[in-house]
Amino acid sequence: MDLFTIIFYSFAVITLGGGAVVVFSRNIVHSAFALLFAFFGVAGLYVLLMADFLAITQLMIYVGGILVLILFGVMLTSQVLDVQIKTGTIQTFPAVLAVSALAGTLVGIFWSTDWKTTAAPPMEVTAAKIGEMLLTSYLLPFEIASVVLLAALIGAAMIARREKNA
């Protein structure tokens, strides 16, 4: 087993382990913190796929932004520790049916697909290309996304702002 495989599997374990804790933990704060490992592992997998820009953006947006937001949300909820998370099984039969159908489909696709493997291409600079493309070919989507975000920002500020003469 070479180094690449070891690193791949360790990141995979981090991702899946984090995800498992998110789903199975009865403590909602633990679930939220476990997301960190899931996001981090995914970022690592992106790096192994030579998508360095995507990996770092993943860290920046998901760990630095969304996860913090989730944590704030969880922590600001009153009586965080009293939240009862239901993990019992209900409607066992339909659930088993649906899950096994889904799993069967996925495994079927996984086996029947003709996976083409090629040698990994050399690492190349992606940031400059992404930047150029964002400002040329994909300028319109980029600008629309910016405007949407700006609108969301202004909306949030408006909601949070205390009415002065109300």
Place this chain on the structure above:
Amino acid sequence: MYELLQNLLGDSLLVYVIGAALPLLFVLPFAVVAVLLEMKVSAHMQDRVAYMYTGWHGVLQPVADILKLLQKEDTIPAAADKFLFRVAPFLVFMGGYAGFAALPFSSAYIGTNIDLGVFYLLAISSLSVIGLMMAGWASNNKWSLFGSMRSVGQIISYEIPAALSILVAVMIAGSLNLQEVSKFQDGGLQNWIVFGGPLPLLQKILLFPFTLTAFFILFIAGIAEVNRTPFDLPEAESELVQGYNTEYSGMKFAIFYLAEFANMFLVSGIVVSLYLGGWTSPLGDVMSGPIWGFFWFVAKGMFFVFLQVWIRWTLPRLRVDQLMYTSWKVLTPFLFLCIFAVGLILVL
């Protein structure tokens, strides 16, 4: 650096482990020196003398402190979330330490020569944010929680001016890789990005006011990112006991402490690499080369560490609203202006 190690040891896990441990060889002695510097400078600024009995003028005091911390009982509050409580300090240190991977110590040494250097630095610091939140939450102490909430709010707010001021330097150097940015500024004092970089004279003169502003703002935002005075609201002793590390003792506290000092140098290193030429010699070709490069980088970095200590013992703490005012209403608009102006000057 990795090529050298790979040639010596072959392509094995060992190479990566050694490569990952190398910055530790710098961070640990640096923390010892920085503790002494902090104590001595703070004492002398208040006309005191600080340690005098451990070794010559108390130089061995940090060593004694470390030995004491190692022996201390490691207490965990009974009602704490024990698992998160244990994990948090390591996460905080990891966030700081991982940043050293992208810091070019000399022309011959940088942890990983990735193209997205500064971007990576900005992103990886969010690990510390989560660690701080974890510490505050797991301590089950309202001061800790207040401290960590403040800390997170502050770090996220100041990431905007920090990122924007980094952008100014990146626009001039044309690369996100700190090694490239450092190389770009080679050739002496006048080529540093604070002074406009190695561009035609007219452009340099036009750029100078904006680069200087961005440089100042980067340093201010950097101080805020590592939670030092005057932005030390997360651990404001007078209000919050010790903030997020109130409940920590012994080795775990030592790791928080180490992370703080590591971050101090990291911020200084970023400022130096982006605006003050990194490892390049201020005298041009005199005293340049990999070894001298390391010397220059560390010397410049230490100057900024000293500057942080100096500021700490000069300025009082900001109020929360002043903190946010500074970030959003002063630093950010000025940086937008800087980015606009620098872009315009570079295009024309």
Place this chain on the structure above:
Amino acid sequence: MSEVRQYFNNIWLALFTAAIGMKTTIRHLFTSAVTIQYPDVKLKLPERARNRLYVNIDDCIGCDQCAMACPVDCIDIETIKGTPDQDLGVTSTGQKKRLHVPVFDIDIAKCCYCGLCVYPCPTECIMMTDVYEFSEFDRQNLNYHYSRMSTEEITVAREKLRKADEEAAAKKAAAAAAPKPATPPPAAGAPPKQEGGAQEQAKPNNPS
């Protein structure tokens, strides 16, 4: 001032005042420290500093005035009256000593360093010194015993006083038996005798 001017003025003030502050601190970085390394270097105390009490027991006449002056009752004195045949010596100021001082204790832990005991002393034998390092591990050790009389000496002095009192009582009884005009018994210049003279707790013989 318009708001825009206020905004820029605030920024200017923030930078300017921070610079002034930093100038001050950097100047202090290079001024010499005022610290005194205490156990190694000690400041000279002012002449009239009040610290630990000292009693020159050779000069003490057992007048008990210091104990009475003490607001916290930290001085404990017991005396035994001397008999006429004993010569207790004189103090350095030439005053004749008439009382044994078997107990002269100062509990310095109680002392409030007011110095009120120093002024009434007729022989200036109790004084404030400049010693201020006298911490102890056991509080009992702070109760200083200044008397140098041994237990034997104390019993001897008591015995003598008892005999002298008995003799005086016998004389008095004899004088009372003989119907003569009463003359004061020659009791070594002591003041008029109290009844139950075997008590060692003597009254001060020189009330000021």
